[in-house]
Amino acid sequence: AVQMPDGTEAYTRNGSLQTSQNGLLTTAGGATIAGEGGPITIPPDVTVTVGGDGTISTVSTTDQPAVANILGRLKLVNPPAENMVRGDDGLFRLKDGGTAQPDPAVNVAGGALEGSNVSAMDAMVNMISLARSFETQMSLLKNAENNAMKATQILALN
Numbered sequence: 448a449v450q451m452p453d454g455t456e457a458y459t460r461n462g463s464l465q466t467s468q469n470g471l472l473t474t475a476g477g478a479t480i481a482g483e484g485g486p487i488t489i490p491p492d493v494t495v496t497v498g499g500d501g502t503i504s505t506v507s508t509t510d511q512p513a514v515a516n517i518l519g520r521l522k523l524v525n526p527p528a529e530n531m532v533r534g535d536d537g538l539f540r541l542k543d544g545g546t547a548q549p550d551p552a553v554n555v556a557g558g559a560l561e562g563s564n565v566s567a568m569d570a571m572v573n574m575i576s577l578a579r580s581f582e583t584q585m586s587l588l589k590n591a592e593n594n595a596m597k598a599t600q601i602l603a604l605n
Contacts, residue, residue: 448480448521448524448547449474449478449479449481449538450478450479450480450481450486451478451538455544456481457478457534457538457539457540458526458531458538458539458540458547459478459537459539460561461474461475461537461561462555462556462559462560462561463475463560467479470488470489470490471487471488471489472488472489476536476537478538480521482519482520482521482522483519483520483521483522483549484520487503487518487519487521489505490505492507492509493505493506493508493516494506496558497521497555497557497558498557499554499555499557500520500523500551500554501520501521501522501523501555502519502520502521503518503519503520504517504518505518522549523550524548524549524550524553525550525552525553526547530542
């Protein structure tokens with residue numbers, strides 16, 4: 448879940464998270480990530496990990512021995528798709544303007560980003576190949592039609 452500047456809640460599948468200058472966990476677009484207890488603040492000089500259940504943990508890079516510290520848990524939701532609408536900013540919101548309840552069954556893959564299931568280059572090459580194949584087939588049909596017309600003319604002369 449993402450907390451918008453006006454206090455409303457929006458949702459994203461984009462897992463590319465970063466920290467703002469004041470240490471808040473944000474999306475790449477700058478929207479504040481909502482934890483189950485509110486915004487999550489990341490202290491300086493730590494390594495951050497995200498657990499499968501959305502738990503945000505840190506380990507200090509300066510203190511020895513390094514001790515894990517749990518900062519909070521991402522607010523993970525799973526509202527029905529028919530209740531969602533995509534905004535102009537690319538974030539999803541509930542149609543009724545409300546907020547979704549956390550769903551403990553939702554998991555995240557920490558350290559991984561969801562990518563496209565389509566390669567633009569492969570799709571473009573495939574489309575060009577199909578266009579050329581179509582042109583070749585149309586040319587063959589036109590040649591077959593011309594051959595049939597000429598055969599009819601030759602038979603008519605006899």
